[in-house]
Amino acid sequence: MEYLFGPVLSRRLGLSMGVDLLRHKTCNMDCIYCELGRTGCLSCRRERFVPLQELLQEIREKRNEPFDYLTFAGSGEPTLSQDLGRAVAFAKRTVSAPVAVITNSSLLVSPAVRREVAAADVVLPSLDAASPAVFQKIDRPAQGLKIEEIIQGIKQFRREFSGEIWLEVMLVAGINDHEADLIARVAESTEPDRIQLNTVIRRPAEPVLPLSEEEMLRMLEIFPGAELIPDWDWRVPADISKRILESLSSTLCTLEEICRLHHLSSIDAIKYCKILENDGLITRRIIEGKLCFQSSKDRAAETEQAAEK
Ligand code: SF4
Known part of the structure; x- marks a missing residue:
């Protein structure tokens, strides 16, 4: 069984070696734009999904392969794995490349999860909404997840974590773009090192639409200091x-x-x-x-x- 995948060309992380601690589509959200498809079973319960020792062994075996980042991501929300902390700490000791964690931010309300994630060098949380109504519409979260608490979790994580935080905002036409002003203010208040704006590029779970290039450029006025996640120009000069x-x-x-x-x-x-x-x-x-x-x-x-x- 392989728990590492890649290296893949990531639009944010360059050459990224992925680590997947989960079984396919394990998540506490069911985002309408998710490229992994629908979430069958929404759950906030942290569990062990894969044999930890085998996964650590694979990290050890691949530690010398060339990649820019070792990235905890994959088949859903990595913080749902109760092994995340041990795996990230092991990766930090074993791999010379920086370690990144991609998260939907939902469990940063938990001090234990914040401690585990804080062992990484770069954390890439996401924030797609500022109001409960838009949060429900775009992220379709598991019962009990509240956007106000998630925002507080990101802020608290910022206070505790001295590494890089790159906050991703996914913008979906007609779903959350009308509250872009509010999202921009909230995003700024979480004090990330970078705010990265994204839109629907890969096949989404639902038939939702991306913002156009002009609309994304306009978003840069609403999110001053943000950057657009680069879309590859799939041609070589x-x-x-x-x-x-x-x-x-x-x-x-x-x-x-x-x-x-x-x-x-x-x-x-x-x-x-x-x-x-x-x-x-x-x-x-x-x-x-x-x-x-x-x-x-x-x-x-x-x-x-x-x-x-
Ligand atoms: S949080 Fe990530 S993995 Fe989960 S549904 Fe949303 S986009 Fe997909």
């Missing part, structure tokens, strides 16, 4: 694509070499390689713990030669 493919035509390069050769930041290099990989032009390999790329033709030829031996 022609000259860069040509240069990368040429450099990989007969040799294999590490990601660092690709950055150096083509004067690219690691995030751009990852992004471009991922797109070329999706297009079937290059192939990734992990060699001695390093992320490398080579042309797909070379890789196919190697595999063929190996099969003939």
